[in-house]
Amino acid sequence: MQHTRQHSFYTACDKAGKQVNKQFYWYHTIDLGNDLVTPGVFDYRENIGKYCFPENMTGKSVLDVGAATGFFSFEFARLGAKVTATELPSLYELDTFPGQKKNDILKKAEKYSNIYLYEQSSELNLEYLYKTMLKEPFEFCSKVLDIPIERKFVTIYNFSEETLGKKSFDIVFLGDVLLHTINPLAAIASAAAMCSDRLIIAQHLNEDEYNIPILQYTGGQYPDDDVSAWWKPNFEWFSQILLKLGFKSIEITGSFDDLFIPNNHSERKTIIHARR
Numbered sequence: 493m494q495h496t497r498q499h500s501f502y503t504a505c506d507k508a509g510k511q512v513n514k515q516f517y518w519y520h521t522i523d524l525g526n527d528l529v530t531p532g533v534f535d536y537r538e539n540i541g542k543y544c545f546p547e548n549m550t551g552k553s554v555l556d557v558g559a560a561t562g563f564f565s566f567e568f569a570r571l572g573a574k575v576t577a578t579e580l581p582s583l584y585e586l587d588t589f590p591g592q593k594k595n596d597i598l599k600k601a602e603k604y605s606n607i608y609l610y611e612q613s614s615e616l617n618l619e620y621l622y623k624t625m626l627k628e629p630f631e632f633c634s635k636v637l638d639i640p641i642e643r644k645f646v647t648i649y650n651f652s653e654e655t656l657g658k659k660s661f662d663i664v665f666l667g668d669v670l671l672h673t674i675n676p677l678a679a680i681a682s683a684a685a686m687c688s689d690r691l692i693i694a695q696h697l698n699e700d701e702y703n704i705p706i707l708q709y710t711g712g713q714y715p716d717d718d719v720s721a722w723w724k725p726n727f728e729w730f731s732q733i734l735l736k737l738g739f740k741s742i743e744i745t746g747s748f749d750d751l752f753i754p755n756n757h758s759e760r761k762t763i764i765h766a767r768r
Contacts, residue, residue: 520563542746
């Protein structure tokens with residue numbers, strides 16, 4: 493199925509005269525118009541309403557943290573927001589488990605490349621992987637959609653007025669970010685410090701029925717057990733942490749089955765809104 497989607501996209505690009513690297517890693521499925529639909533491994537279009545974004549964001553500033561291919565950045569812009577999208581400065585800044593080396597990232601990329609890539613790459617290094625995974629797919633979509641987005645290349649731990657160009661944002665969006673951080677408490681605190689009104693989090697939660705805050709480790713015991721993902725908090729963890737960080741109300745606003753298209757595996761994703 494995934495290869496068919498990739499073939500359809502690249503064929504449509506060729507017909508439309510759009511030059512695009514066939515070694516891009518497409519995280520998000522994005523409708524670019526004129527039958528061009530990126531073959532992302534996730535497709536959030538039918539579930540966008542579950543995020544309960546404000547219907548009109550005109551005049552609002554939005555920080556999209558770890559924007560990847562940019563689906564949510566472009567959605568916020570369509571709703572009228574002034575969007576700032578963040579991305580890692582390089583893959584050397586990607587969190588790794590203590591003791592692991594950056595080359596482990598390449599090993600994981602090689603392991604899963606047949607899922608993501610239409611054409612396999614013979615030039616797999618951290619610099620090339622960064623361009624084809626995090627930098628250029630976003631740029632391609634932005635150009636085709638004619639939606640310019642301000643991008644800041646900074647890790648979530650280093651958010652500040654100096655690095656982001658603003659003292660705060662009306663809305664801060666964390667879509668599947670915290671699971672990829674070694675220190676999720678420091679990460680969420682850094683993002684919260686930049687939020688003046690609403691923090692929106694999309695996350696797979698630990699749904700065991702405990703009334704205590706839980707931060708479940710999911711990274712396994714062997715170096716290749718994880719896909720740079722380590723944590724699954726429960727709602728009580730988010731609730732207590734966000735209250736302590738100064739938010740007044742924390743609520744679950746929606747959830748849906750989050751499908752990973754290449755293997756047809758789904759997991760429940762929960763949307764949390766925290767308000768100042």
